[in-house]
Amino acid sequence: MKKPELLAPAGNLEKLKIAIDFGADAVYMGGSKLNLRAFAGNFTNEEIEEGVKYCHDRGRKIYLVMNVFPRNFDFTGIEEYIKGIEKLGIDAIIVGDPGIIAIAREVAPNLDVHISTQANIVNWRSAKFWYDQGVKRIILAREMTFNEIRGFREHLPSECEIEAFVHGSMCMAYSGRCLISNYLIGRDANKGTCANVCRYKYYLVEETRPNEFFPVLEDDKGTYIMNSKDLCMIKHIPELVQSGIDSFKIEGRMKSEFYVASVVKAYREAIDSYFENPEGYSFKQEWMDILLKVSHRPYHSGFYFGKMGEQNYEESSYIRDYEIVGIVKEYDEETKIATIVQKNRVFEGDKVDVLRAHTPNFNVQLTNMYDVEKNKETDVANRAHMIFKVKVDSPLKENDMLIKAKNTIEIGSN
Structure with missing residues (x-):
């Protein structure tokens, strides 16, 4: 093979x-x-x-x-x-x-x-x-x-x-050959600017009742017929x-x-x-x-097993249970200090998963957070692309990604 x-x-x-x-x-x-x-x-x-x-x-x-x-x-x-x-x-x-x-x-x-x-x-x-x-x-x-x-x-x-x-x-x-986005808002899928309007939530309007909007219901959450x-x-x-x-x-x-x-x-x-x-x-x-x-x-599994393309009838939004909070740029093994570029808000004391190529994910805790630009200690990294340092006991590598469950209670937050 x-x-x-x-x-x-x-x-x-x-x-x-x-x-x-x-x-x-x-x-x-x-x-x-x-x-x-x-x-x-x-x-x-x-x-x-x-x-x-x-x-x-x-x-x-x-x-x-x-x-x-x-x-x-x-x-x-x-x-x-x-x-x-x-x-x-x-x-x-x-x-x-x-x-x-x-x-x-x-x-x-x-x-x-x-x-x-x-x-x-x-x-x-x-x-x-x-x-x-x-x-x-x-x-x-x-x-x-x-x-x-x-x-x-x-x-x-x-x-x-x-x-x-x-x-x-x-x-x-059929794999993007669609004019709905272009027709409704002028963004052409065939020119690379699709707005995914097929995934919007639609209502039915009867011709003689222009201000009466009737939902097309599948259940109490509604339906998304092209999602x-x-x-x-x-x-x-x-x-x-x-x-x-x-x-x-x-x-x-x-x-x-x-x-x-x-x-x-x-x-x-x-x-x-x-x-x-x-x-x-x-x-x-x-x-x-x-x-x-x-x-x-x-x-x-798409069409691979002979089924028609499945639709998501419950909601149109993405499932986002985790998010990336930082990318490691440097790690000092002697001091155990990592230098990190912020991607999403993260607090001192938070536990995060480390995503690394060719290695099982593992968990670390971020302590002793330090704001490099402002040259002072901090309890949160909350600015886009902020450079901050933290102490991490487990050795990290350049380009390790730090990810965190979004429903995790943030230490230091209210």
Whole structure:
């Protein structure tokens, strides 16, 4: 069996490095043009160059997303942009439009092309068509079942790679081909600015009673008729591997550093565990526990087992039981003092979990808190990106993430 690639989102340079450090084999990111996450911290060419070096120095790969549905004016300057991207060392571009593919094949023939999930490939003949056009990898529509994926693998050349989403947000439309957001508030999902208006709570209005709003009730909490649950396939690593998928993709370029680190860590450990002993493999609840701590909607298995996409009929908001409170920048083993960058409010005396790559989570207590900028002791780190020091008995490492349950009573708070 070929070990699949674990592909992680990189919303900015910091998240790219976190994804790689926590075990991703490759990352995907957006540049300054033509990607469907307009509000992500998209990369400048200088940041792309740094990201490429960080990945390649560690034997990993980096892909650039160019998956919008372009209009005529979007093609201005695209030839030079693609040639520049190739020179920076990008391993492949992710494209959903044949016009961009044609230009890429012309001006950068040695640059690998992956066909985006936006192309909505739902049958192997379409996949074979794109492969014959020089596309190296097919990123399947999210709506595929395991039986269908096995059909792709049986009919496609072994050199044609298959990528599929295994974790993250789902869409009520066919993988983003939707106009609801654009129609209602002028933010086009097909241009990277989706406002997720499908997840809003709606009411019914009768034509002759314009001021009477009737809720569409499922139960006493209401209903959210287009609010998909989040995909989570951590319990089904054997089925994913055996289906012939070459790359396991994690959704989430808009998600936090905490999300990227946690999801990559869980899937890395699960994949490695399976390949260490396929016959004796067993799922570990600790992997799901990691995923339950990050912000998420209720999880489900998507379309893989032939079910229609499940909807969340209870609420549209995320479950946010844990939050990241800091990232370790330095630890002095002699004094046991850690220097930390604040991410969310944390108090002196709080107990926090430490999230570290390739290491089980463990718990520490923060004592003797000191505000570096104000040069004085403090009982709370409550300013964005505040640098503070604390005493921690257990040795910490640079880039360790400190996370805390949101329902934990904060020491020092009222």
